[in-house]
Amino acid sequence: MRLTNNLLFFFILILSLYSQPVQAQSCQELETWTRLVEHEFPSVESKSVRSGSLIYNSIRFNLLSDKYFIPVFGKPFEKVGKLKKFSIKVKLTKCKKKPKFPVSKRLDWYMWGVFSQERAYNDAVKEVVLLRQLRNELPSILTKINSPMVTNDDLEDFAKIVETKFQRLLPSEINKLEKAIEKQYTIASKNQLTLAINSLKKEEASFDKLMIISKFKTDNELLLKKLDQDTRHNFFKKLAYLKTKTISELVELEEMLLPNISAVTFQDYAAINTIIDRFTTNWYPYSNLPRVEKLRNYYFELKTLLIAVNHREVIQQIINTNTLQGFKNTQEAIFKYTFSSDQIILDIKSAIVLKYRQLQLLLRIASDEVQSKSYSMATRKKLLNSVKQIQKYERVSIEGKNLINRALHKSQVLCNYIMLEELKKITEPFLSIEKKTIGDLNRLKVKIIDFKNKYKTCDGEVYDGCIKAMEGIEKNYK
Structure with missing residues (x-):
């Protein structure tokens, strides 16, 4: 009897679930509930949504989240009891069969297993809890994003969080975060650029500072692009002013050094070169500025x-150098950073050119006199030619005169050696002929004449002796 009464009660309960409305569970309200979330995904009405896809899961779990579930069912999803879940499942089954409520069919698809299968239910609870946590964090995240002191690095971090962690939220919520971040990029860029310029302002004037200012636009191109045109133009004006001010301060520092530099002596010309080297290197990018040109x-x-x-x-000092390279190096260092059109500079250079030529000739004589092993008239002629050119100069150093004397001596030694060798070549073949003819004598006579012409510049006792010896042989056989 007691068992019969319990079965009767359960049967009456089941009938009531199918026939009586549950709180906020009319088919129309279920449709409205579904459309609130589906509205975020317009394509769902024309295209079927695959189970487990990003859109499917987003609709499924956001419908069950506190934001959308509590207004319809009065409590959080995980607080709904088994009987209530059963009644919702029954209602969905009834509504999806009614043509008047086409959305209910999709809703039943979204809610597959949630109200009837334990595993699906537990997975859904986990997602609902996570969505609750994310929505609880939203105000705090937005406050941080909208902070007037937010930096671009902060915003980059927030953007990564939105792209990953917050992708479970609905597109409208994600879009709100993205718009806030995008808006703050402008503010953050302005803050960062302002901080950088203010930091530059505090630095003392230097060429490193000037270089940073000059490269500021390039180095901060991405930040500047995030500003509106007027704000960007204002930054450019600040940079231009800062650059002009820094240049002015650096020029003043240069001008403060001038009295000390003016007091230097000729022996300090290398130090002056170093100072001007530094000046021209540092100021090269700004050499067209009037104050810089004036200093130069x-x-x-x-x-x-x-x-x-x-x-x-x-x-x-220049002519005292003993090598051509030393001569050139000294000359270059002395005339560096002088006005080449100055008349005194031109006169000095003209005088030095003559000395340079003289040094070239003296070094050539020294080289020929010391290194030459060729006993020829060509070598002698080369030596005499160099000597002749040097002798045109009014002043020749004692060392130069000694070189000339050695060259002349070697010239005579060459003459004597060559003439004696030539004498042998002429006389020995003639004397070796047993029966000499008139033709042999005539040939000897021609060679004697050639010898005289060839070696007449040699002159001296050896020359005269060679001529006398050959003419004596000719006379004996006439």
């Missing part, structure tokens, strides 16, 4: 005057 001209005038006033010492 001052340095050139100072160096030119220093060389002009000490022109005798300049010439002496």
Whole structure:
């Protein structure tokens, strides 16, 4: 009897679930509930959604999330009891069969297994809890994003979080975060650029600072692109002012050094070169600026005057070098950073050119005299030619004169050696002929004449002796 009463009660309960409305469970309300989430995905009405896809899961779990589930069913999804879940499942089954409510069919598809299978239910609870946590974090995240002190690095981090962790939220919620981030990029870029410029302002004037200012637009191109045109233009104006101010301060520092540089002597010309080297290197990118050009001209005038006033010492220092390369190096260092059109500089260079030519000839004589092993008239002629050219100069050093004397001596030694060798070549073949003819004598006579013409510049006792010996042989056989 008691068992019969229990079965009767359960049967009446089942009938009531199918025939009586549950709180906010009319088919129309279920349709409205579904459309609130489906509205985020317009394509679902025209295309079927694959189970387990990103869109499917987003609709499925967001429908069950607190934001959409509580207004319809009065409590969080995980708080709904078994009887209530059963009643919802029954209602979905009834609604999807009614043509008047086409969305209910899709809703039943979204809710597959959630109200009737334990595994599907437990998975759904996990997602609902996670969605609850994400939505609880939203206000805090938005506050951080909208902070006036947010940096681009912060925003990059937030963007990564949105792209990963917050992808479970609906597109409208994700879009809200993305728009907030995009808006703040402008503010953050402005803050970062302002901070960078303010930091530059505090630095003392230097060429490193000037280089950073010059490269600022290139180095911060991405940040500048995120600004609106007016804000970007204002930053450009600030940079231009900062650049002009820094250049002015650096020029003033250069001008403060001028009294010390003006006091240098000729012996310090190498130090002046170093100073001007530094100046031209540092100021090269700004050499067209009037104040910079004025400073450059001052340095050139100072160096030119220093060389002009000490022109005798300049010439002496240059000609005292013993090698052509040393001559060139010294000359280059002395005339570096002078006005080449200055008349005194031109006169000094003209005098030095003559000395340079003389040094070339002396070194050639030294080379020929020491290194030459060729006993020929060509070698002798080369030596005499160099000597002749040097003798045109009014002043020749004692060392130069000694070289000339050695060259002349070697010239005579060459003559004597060559004439004696030639004498043998002429006389020995003639004397070896047993029966000499008139023709042999005539040939000897021609060779004697050629000898005289060929070696007449040699002159001296050896020359005269060779002529006398050959003419004596000719006379004996006439």
